Amino acid sequence: MIRIRRTNLDADLTLKLLNRTEQLKMVDASPSIARQAWRGAPVEKDQLRVALRRMSRSIERCMYCSDSRGTDVDHFEPIKLSPFRTFDWMNHLLACSSCNSNAKRDLYPVDSVGAPLLIDPTVDDPFDHLRLILSTGAYRWNTSKGQATIEVFQLNRADLRRGRELAFPRCQAMLRDYLRLQGSGKGRDALKMLNALQEQPFADVLHAMYRTMTIPGADIVLGGLEVLEALRMSQR
Structure with missing residues (x-):
């Protein structure tokens, strides 16, 4: 939610x-x-x-x-x-x-x-x-x-828990791709990746990742400095 x-x-x-x-x-x-x-x-x-x-x-x-x-x-x-x-x-x-x-x-x-x-x-x-x-x-x-x-x-029903669990690594991978595209000067492709990320199912996973950015050890929870940097860049 x-x-x-x-x-x-x-x-x-x-x-x-x-x-x-x-x-x-x-x-x-x-x-x-x-x-x-x-x-x-x-x-x-x-x-x-x-x-x-x-x-x-x-x-x-x-x-x-x-x-x-x-x-x-x-x-x-x-x-x-x-x-x-x-x-x-x-x-x-x-x-x-x-x-x-x-x-x-x-x-x-x-x-x-x-x-x-x-x-x-x-x-x-x-x-x-x-x-x-x-x-x-x-x-x-x-x-x-x-x-x-x-x-x-029933937000913790099995299908929803599993869907959110799988959405987390998917978000991580898409954020890394977004960061790579931005770094290689492919701004239009990076924007498409960001839009796809924001419009996928289980948007609450991405929003939870944004909320996690500011806590101590956020890079560990989120899966690395690349993911953290991509999240920060996507908010600019």
Whole structure:
């Protein structure tokens, strides 16, 4: 899971969503009525999906696991608990079916004052709450919000751990290639390599590597001085 910047919607879609929300409030909609309204809004859903894809660099990755293709418009706060937020842009994220339908479903844990215990990557910085062990691909939690997020989204399921574990040496190799291309004056090829690196699955691995740059012994953790130098150069 990585930090994602939520963009503004165009005026037309914003108005459509506001009108839909007002209609729900006028009838004091129950969750079942809100779900029916959501199913009957294919145009708005398609436009929301396009907007969410733009937020995820147009590669449609799940905003929770960063692996599978994001096929679903997920309601961060479920319709079951908050029907009036069914068409709330701030409540929509792009998710894969594994994270959305199989793992999260209607789960939405809150703390003692009612604040959500799940990480919203458009509001929270996931790495404030989660720690990725690069060598194993496993997540560890730093906070109660991180713990709940790992459990609800099943972020340590075997396929995700293995994918992140394999993504680490792949990132190392691509960073070394990027450094080599920069050093040989092939700036355009180096930029292509950097773009490919940033748009591959498991973007959280690369982001975790950036976070590791400043810790003592970072070169050892990251796999050598070349990798560390490439990470620094890619941020310039």
